[in-house]
Amino acid sequence: MLKCILWPLMMLAAGLSTLSAAETASSPATQPVSAHHMKQYFFVLLRRGPDHSQSKAEAEKIQEQHMAHIRATAESGQLQIAGPFDDEDADWRGILIYDVKTLDEAKALCAADPAVKAGRLVCDVRGWWAQQGATLK
Numbered sequence: 001m002l003k004c005i006l007w008p009l010m011m012l013a014a015g016l017s018t019l020s021a022a023e024t025a026s027s028p029a030t031q032p033v034s035a036h037h038m039k040q041y042f043f044v045l046l047r048r049g050p051d052h053s054q055s056k057a058e059a060e061k062i063q064e065q066h067m068a069h070i071r072a073t074a075e076s077g078q079l080q081i082a083g084p085f086d087d088e089d090a091d092w093r094g095i096l097i098y099d100v101k102t103l104d105e106a107k108a109l110c111a112a113d114p115a116v117k118a119g120r121l122v123c124d125v126r127g128w129w130a131q132q133g134a135t136l137k
Helices: 002-026 056-075 103-111
Strands: 038-048 079-084 092-098 121-131
Touching: 038 103, 056 079, 092 103, 103 121
Parallel strands: none
Antiparallel strands: 038 092, 038 121, 079 092
């Protein structure tokens, strides 16, 4: 009786193992990055910084410098896309996607932003993968 129950269970397990192996072989999560032509970018979450003590005129000047920094990194090809969030009262202020070689380079670009230097913004930087050539639609 035990043999009658174990044999079908073993066959089912063997079949599931084969199925799992086949599914795993085609699963994007388990494929080497190069197999899907993935490219690493760096995702930056800009958050509200600790220092908002500047006068309105100073804050406006910092914002102008912040935008100039964004334009310069975009023109150099280091920045792929950027934009603010629509809730100005929230902690999250905007996102940037950098196309640079290393995490340290992405962190340095963000640290060079005048709004970050002034303490009005802080950066959370993470490596992020996307299919090479992907675009927003």
